[in-house]
Amino acid sequence: MYNFNHLYYFYMTVKSGGVTIAAKYLSVSQPSLSGQLKVLEEFLQIKLFKKVGRKNELTREGAIIFGYCRQMFELSQEMHETITEQIPHAYRRIYVGVSNEIAHSFVVEVISHFLKKYDPQLRPKVTMISGTHEKLEEQLRFREIDVFVSQLSAKSTDLENLEKVEVPVNLVCTLDKKLETQKRNLSINKVLSAIDELGLHRWVVPSAGFKLRSEINDYFEQNSLKGDIVFESDVIESLTRSVVDKVGISFLPLIYVPKELENKLIYSFGPKRGFWKHRIWIACNVGNQEDLIVNSLAHSFKEVCSPLISR
CATH class of the missing domain: 3.40.190.10 (Periplasmic binding protein-like II)
Structure with missing residues (x-):
């Protein structure tokens, strides 16, 4: 009689692309998983894998066994989903x-x-x-x-x-008194230069490696923007708080700051479509x-x- 645990271990090893990931998913050690696969091979009296370069690939017999395992366990998953849909x-x-x-x-x-x-x-x-x-x-x-x-x-x-x-990304900042008096007279194209002239170019940005940080870096380079990075963080909410607390200014997706904008804790500068899309x-x-x-x-x-x- 087949041991279904062994078959499932084999199925997950192939599906995940190797013993390392499968062992992590199955919460077993790699040696233990390898041992279980060996037991299955001995029971079936066939080789399930063959070495090709540095990788293990299925043998012809292994591919046949995997085909049956896939049908069996995918049908089991389908049964689970059907039952789940009936659960309140x-x-x-x-x-x-x-x-x-x-x-x-x-x-x-x-x-x-x-x-x-x-x-x-x-x-x-x-x-x-x-x-x-x-x-x-x-x-x-x-x-x-x-x-x-x-x-x-x-x-x-x-x-x-x-x-x-x-999501539109715009410049967000608190309103300096000088900037507030000029806000209505500023065209979108002059927003950044006005901030630079008023000495408000202290930036808070996401940590290096973040996609939003890369987008900000690209925009800085394309538009020759200057300023000091005074705060960076891998917690997006902390950037919003830093802007509210007047630590600096930032480029942020508008869906991240709706309440702050609504309560006028910070203000958004830029075109309705955003300086770019995130x-x-x-x-x-x-x-x-x-x-x-x-x-x-x-x-x-x-x-x-x-x-x-x-x-």
Whole structure:
């Protein structure tokens, strides 16, 4: 009789692309996983893998076994999804991955909007998890999370980009008295030069390596902007707070600062379309693209972004 654990270990090893990633996903050590695969080979009396250069590839027999395993475990997953769809929303928990380059307050706003669509007793439960884009993409492939929100699109064929928004990025700052008196007379093209003349060119920026930081660097270079970087952070919300506290000025996507703009704690300078567009995606596993809860969350993502983008 086949040991289904051994077959599942083999299936996940092939699907994930190797023992290292599979062992991490399965929460077993690499030697233990390799040992289980060896036991399966001995039971089947065939070789499942062959060495090609530095990589292991499936043998002909291994490919046949994997084909059956894929059908078996994908059918099992389909059964799970069918049953899950029958579970009342109140018993569902949705795991939302958020890139550490995205303002978490923005995603909380999306989740809040999503939950308000349901009666309090029937609302799904939500767990929000942060990490790098690469880590979240891996978790989404293995369905450890249901969706992710990221500054990069999902590239894997196992994943589906549900929505993309292009967010205007403008200059945000508090109003210096001199700048306030001139604000109405400033054309968009003169905003940055006026700030430079008034000596307000102290910048707060995201940490090096962030996509938004790269966009800011490119804009600085293209427009010969000057100034001192007085604060940089890998926490987007801290940039907003630094602007409010007059530590410096910044370029920020407008969907990250709606309340600050509404309450006039800071002001936005620039064209309505923004100096440039910052893109944000929400993605899911292809196996979940028909899931009503996942699609409801993606729709909320779009609904929250739309009015903020059109300001």
